[in-house]
Amino acid sequence: MEAYRKVIVLENTQLTSDMYEMKVELADLPQPGQFYMLRAWAGVPYLPRPFSVCDADGKSLSFLYQKTGKGTEIMAQMRSGDHIDILGPLGKGYPLKEGNVAIIGGGVGIAPLLYLAKNLEGPVDVYLGFKQEAFFIERFKPHVRQIFISTENGSWGHKGFVTELLTDSYDAAYACGNMLMMKAVKDKIDGLLYLSLESHMACGIGACLGCVQKTAQGQLCVCKDGPVFESREVLFDDY
Amino acid sequence: MEAYRKVIVLENTQLTSDMYEMKVELADLPQPGQFYMLRAWAGVPYLPRPFSVCDADGKSLSFLYQKTGKGTEIMAQMRSGDHIDILGPLGKGYPLKEGNVAIIGGGVGIAPLLYLAKNLEGPVDVYLGFKQEAFFIERFKPHVRQIFISTENGSWGHKGFVTELLTDSYDAAYACGNMLMMKAVKDKIDGLLYLSLESHMACGIGACLGCVQKTAQGQLCVCKDGPVFESREVLFDDY
Amino acid sequence: MTTINLFGKTLKNPVIAASGTFGFGREYQKYMDLSALGGISSKGLTWDKRAGNSGQRIFETASGMMNSIGLQNPSVLGFIKEELPFMLGLDTYILANLGGSTTEDYVRGVAELDATAVDAIELNISCPNVKEGGMAFGIRCLDAKSIVEAVRPFTTKPLIVKLSPNAEDIKAMAYTCAQAGADGLSLVNTFNALAIDIMTRKPVFHNVTAGLSGPCIKPIALRMVRDVALTVDIPIIGLGGITCWQDVIEFIMAGSTAIQVGTANFYDPVVMKKIILGIENFMQKEGIKDLEEIRGIIR
Amino acid sequence: MTTINLFGKTLKNPVIAASGTFGFGREYQKYMDLSALGGISSKGLTWDKRAGNSGQRIFETASGMMNSIGLQNPSVLGFIKEELPFMLGLDTYILANLGGSTTEDYVRGVAELDATAVDAIELNISCPNVKEGGMAFGIRCLDAKSIVEAVRPFTTKPLIVKLSPNAEDIKAMAYTCAQAGADGLSLVNTFNALAIDIMTRKPVFHNVTAGLSGPCIKPIALRMVRDVALTVDIPIIGLGGITCWQDVIEFIMAGSTAIQVGTANFYDPVVMKKIILGIENFMQKEGIKDLEEIRGIIR
Ligand SMILES: Cc1cc2nc3c(=O)[nH]c(=O)nc-3n(C[C@H](O)[C@H](O)[C@H](O)COP(=O)(O)OP(=O)(O)OC[C@H]3O[C@@H](n4cnc5c(N)ncnc54)[C@H](O)[C@@H]3O)c2cc1C
Ligand SMILES: Cc1cc2nc3c(=O)[nH]c(=O)nc-3n(C[C@H](O)[C@H](O)[C@H](O)COP(=O)(O)OP(=O)(O)OC[C@H]3O[C@@H](n4cnc5c(N)ncnc54)[C@H](O)[C@@H]3O)c2cc1C
Numbered sequence A, B: 001m002e003a004y005r006k007v008i009v010l011e012n013t014q015l016t017s018d019m020y021e022m023k024v025e026l027a028d029l030p031q032p033g034q035f036y037m038l039r040a041w042a043g044v045p046y047l048p049r050p051f052s053v054c055d056a057d058g059k060s061l062s063f064l065y066q067k068t069g070k071g072t073e074i075m076a077q078m079r080s081g082d083h084i085d086i087l088g089p090l091g092k093g094y095p096l097k098e099g100n101v102a103i104i105g106g107g108v109g110i111a112p113l114l115y116l117a118k119n120l121e122g123p124v125d126v127y128l129g130f131k132q133e134a135f136f137i138e139r140f141k142p143h144v145r146q147i148f149i150s151t152e153n154g155s156w157g158h159k160g161f162v163t164e165l166l167t168d169s170y171d172a173a174y175a176c177g178n179m180l181m182m183k184a185v186k187d188k189i190d191g192l193l194y195l196s197l198e199s200h201m202a203c204g205i206g207a208c209l210g211c212v213q214k215t216a217q218g219q220l221c222v223c224k225d226g227p228v229f230e231s232r233e234v235l236f237d238d239y
Numbered sequence C, D: 001m002t003t004i005n006l007f008g009k010t011l012k013n014p015v016i017a018a019s020g021t022f023g024f025g026r027e028y029q030k031y032m033d034l035s036a037l038g039g040i041s042s043k044g045l046t047w048d049k050r051a052g053n054s055g056q057r058i059f060e061t062a063s064g065m066m067n068s069i070g071l072q073n074p075s076v077l078g079f080i081k082e083e084l085p086f087m088l089g090l091d092t093y094i095l096a097n098l099g100g101s102t103t104e105d106y107v108r109g110v111a112e113l114d115a116t117a118v119d120a121i122e123l124n125i126s127c128p129n130v131k132e133g134g135m136a137f138g139i140r141c142l143d144a145k146s147i148v149e150a151v152r153p154f155t156t157k158p159l160i161v162k163l164s165p166n167a168e169d170i171k172a173m174a175y176t177c178a179q180a181g182a183d184g185l186s187l188v189n190t191f192n193a194l195a196i197d198i199m200t201r202k203p204v205f206h207n208v209t210a211g212l213s214g215p216c217i218k219p220i221a222l223r224m225v226r227d228v229a230l231t232v233d234i235p236i237i238g239l240g241g242i243t244c245w246q247d248v249i250e251f252i253m254a255g256s257t258a259i260q261v262g263t264a265n266f267y268d269p270v271v272m273k274k275i276i277l278g279i280e281n282f283m284q285k286e287g288i289k290d291l292e293e294i295r296g297i298i299r
């Protein structure tokens, strides 16, 4: 029977003004794109929070996270040796395709993409878009053919959105970021494209129906039926 | 203007199965018997918790505490380098009397008594009553004439209550413990006796009227008018 | 012995999964032996299949959460066909939770469910009454009375009415429902609440208000359970913010025969397993042979 | 400019200390400049001096607390003699919070307070009506109406009625009080709640139930403030679980002219100072010149 597991924090490193990477001791080898529910509290916040697998090596698991609210603030204060409760791996990850592949990530949306890049066979091009501070670029280098970077303020790479650099010349593409960016990617890529969606979650396991996404097949749970969906399935009418 | 101060935990040591001592960096020199409101949380628990000054040396302050509920459980998990919010010193401490003095403490009620013993001039006899596990005895030795110990199970010292060892032969006496023990002390000591009372507190500063104690002078706030009261003032009718 | 008697049936323990927080049980199979539960209340059903509400559906508050799921469900008939067989395969007490916006829908739903093997029907009267301007059936006694009286002839199964804490007078509401033919009452449903996104200057939820649940509501829910227990003689299923066995004992002492666990399942999918164990240990330590010994001892 | 206009007077900001959580201000002098506050509502006063309730008075809950202080206070006349001079020495808006168990006590209290320099009278109608079997005046509209109409002739000062969230129908209650002559409404008071000590098998409080306050109630309080703001045209002072400036903005967007901070003062005695600063910053960043621009924008 599965349950929340108490794991030890090995490292918790600040990468930029608000981005952190937390490494925990855990021997799982999840699929790229899957996520875990994390909980380092028992009151305020109350509910666990979903985080994508950013890296895994069979001994430890990494999460890349942005400090945006109460939960991630508590996480940012954790030190090695602290404990955190974790449920997963959850959801359906990215199907691994062969051939020329593009990976497109925006801001914290790059979280699941490093582990994806590591697991893909074919030549991988990575498109990373940031607001101001770029990060994690060195980590991608060993696993990819080319890296395209943009920042909104032009401090690194192309000034503007990373989708402006993207070409529709791949056998498959994978994206993760906010809904507006995903929509822009979808508009550019006609072929096979997988999107990792976000939603406000309570349970993470398909029980609360809080995280539903309108799709061609009706309302699906981002947590159980996703978070990865084929782009043609996703209806963007709320955006 | 006063306010909660964020202080660093220097040490947090487990003394028995449920007793801990936390040392924080703080240059205060409070009166013996005064207390602080402590807070290492912001949701559940919500309210701060009162703890007596157990020791102070002008550079650091110690609290002796028993793990009994949610707040003290969180405190017990803290490590050196962590931060805790602290308000105080609060309340009125023990008046320091000269001459032969007795100090009587029960269980965690010995918390304010070490710092009191250190600050008293005259020969001090200490009476410490425990349930099963005795603790802190070595810490008293340098500062007192004699130590009387009892445990309810007889594992150390007299088997029974420490009040059974107490004689009414002192110029002044000081007690801290649960209400039943304080009542027993009061029944034994006819002379000058100071009791440190407990009560459920919300504010710690005299605003909520949650901590009142019936006294000869009417309802007084344990936090503002106490926690130390002359035994003749205290009306024990709720017990 | 944690067993309890509910409407003549024996439940292994008083712990029932609350409607809408446990789906139809399937999702929790990985996390616990569902047959160890006292019972399961199904996701709220309506006569017609519903897609639920648009926009954000979940929002967290201090020690609680707000939800605006909007009764997304496969319809009564869809439930009977797709979900009920699985639930009936479990060795636990099954409640079918039924909502509706018109009297006709409630009546049709009850009639269909009566023909199934569910153990009891839990009538959720917190749904807006579309014919009467959208105020929920569970606010005013007369509205609740009309629904309970309307459905009562259509089932011989235990009929549990799930009360809303937004009722004008929870005692009068309980009394009215009992008089109108309810065999039992469950309370509380979620509290009507509001959250505002100050940056967009809009309510967080498309529907403006949403339902508050979780530990934050427990002290109020517990008070209401006692109020109701002192008012009616039929069995009460207490709920609202239960997260641990201590909470369960409080609800039983306040007068509940059984209890339900809702939001806490999201915090920890195995929380009910832990709660059941905790109740067992408590009973042993306190020498309680039957929970009836402590039920309602807070007068 | 955080200033607001309340009944024709200018308050420095909308932040008022809630009754019963701030004494008569004295205790907080050490922690902040009291004149920086928008206002202070006095500890609840009654005609006769009261010793308050016996037994435990404070109990903590998930993100909240229950209290059973029982209106311990020095009486209206004691207040006027011993406490009011200090409060009037502050440069802030002073509300005298008045409770009572009989109509006569309310009338006498209002008449005495009218003769003082307090800025407004805040009528606490959550007290039990001893003549009518102990149900609080604030539950049913007719009871509230009778009190408000009875006291109205005895003062020309702004009369604020403080509503109980336990009211049967908060909108009807607000409407009734406005019709009966209230110049403003404050809401909410504490929620009636229960806590049980499972080891002693007794309620935690001698009075069995007690009042719940703190962050846990905020989503419900906020919903009620909007409900009331959409019902009446008189100024509303919103409160219930406010702990930070974001909460204040929510309450203003829901329709409050001013707000009160209660339980949060116990968490942090300087919380209102921080809140005022936060409001200032928010207004600057968002280019808000007057809080009226955002008041009640959540319809
Ligand atoms: C499948 C999935 C995978 C995710 N992976 C990552 C990841 O790898 N790294 C990362 O930094 N974040 C990830 N997120 C988002 C992350 O869950 C939220 O940032 C986090 O819950 C915020 O918690 P908080 O308590 O700090 O913020 P809160 O105080 O709860 O809210 C702060 C802000 O975050 C938003 N938010 C809250 N919860 C969610 C949520 N579940 N989804 C989206 N937005 C939310 C709120 O609307 C608000 O704007 C993922 C979300 C999902 C659904
Ligand atoms: C002036 C004063 C000085 C104190 N000094 C010390 C000290 O030096 N060391 C120490 O260990 N404890 C001390 N206490 C008691 C301490 O405040 C409580 O043990 C603590 O608040 C429990 O918090 P909790 O969250 O762990 O427990 P909770 O979960 O809040 O409750 C656990 C148990 O503690 C009891 N309790 C809770 N709050 C109080 C309170 N304010 N007073 C008494 N009992 C309470 C509850 O009734 C319950 O039985 C003092 C109390 C006062 C009033």
Ligand SMILES: Cc1cc2nc3c(=O)[nH]c(=O)nc-3n(C[C@H](O)[C@H](O)[C@H](O)COP(=O)(O)O)c2cc1C
Pocket: A208, C018, C019, C020, C021, C043, C044, C045, C067, C069, C071, C097, C124, C162, C188, C189, C190, C212, C213, C214, C215, C217, C239, C240, C241, C242, C260, C261, C262, C263, C264
């Ligand atoms: C996400 C969610 C969905 C819910 N759906 C239903 C429902 O369909 N029918 C119903 O009667 N109650 C529903 N409820 C209410 C719960 O069954 C329960 O009454 C309420 O949440 C209070 O209990 P709790 O605090 O333990 O969660 C729902 C609650 C939540 C949180």
Ligand SMILES: Cc1cc2nc3c(=O)[nH]c(=O)nc-3n(C[C@H](O)[C@H](O)[C@H](O)COP(=O)(O)O)c2cc1C
Pocket: B208, D018, D019, D020, D021, D043, D044, D045, D067, D069, D071, D097, D124, D162, D188, D189, D190, D212, D213, D214, D215, D217, D239, D240, D241, D242, D260, D261, D262, D263, D264
């Ligand atoms: C300890 C305490 C004492 C209170 N005393 C009074 C009172 O005398 N009169 C009154 O109208 N409200 C009283 N209240 C209610 C508060 O003024 C306020 O309405 C309520 O606590 C909700 O706000 P909060 O969540 O910010 O505390 C009291 C609240 C507390 C916690």
Ligand code: FES
Pocket: A200, A201, A202, A203, A204, A205, A206, A207, A208, A209, A210, A211, A212, A221, A222, A223, A224
């Ligand atoms: S988060 Fe509960 S169904 Fe997806």
Ligand code: FES
Pocket: B200, B201, B202, B203, B204, B205, B206, B207, B208, B209, B210, B211, B212, B221, B222, B223, B224
């Ligand atoms: S704790 Fe608030 S008055 Fe003493």
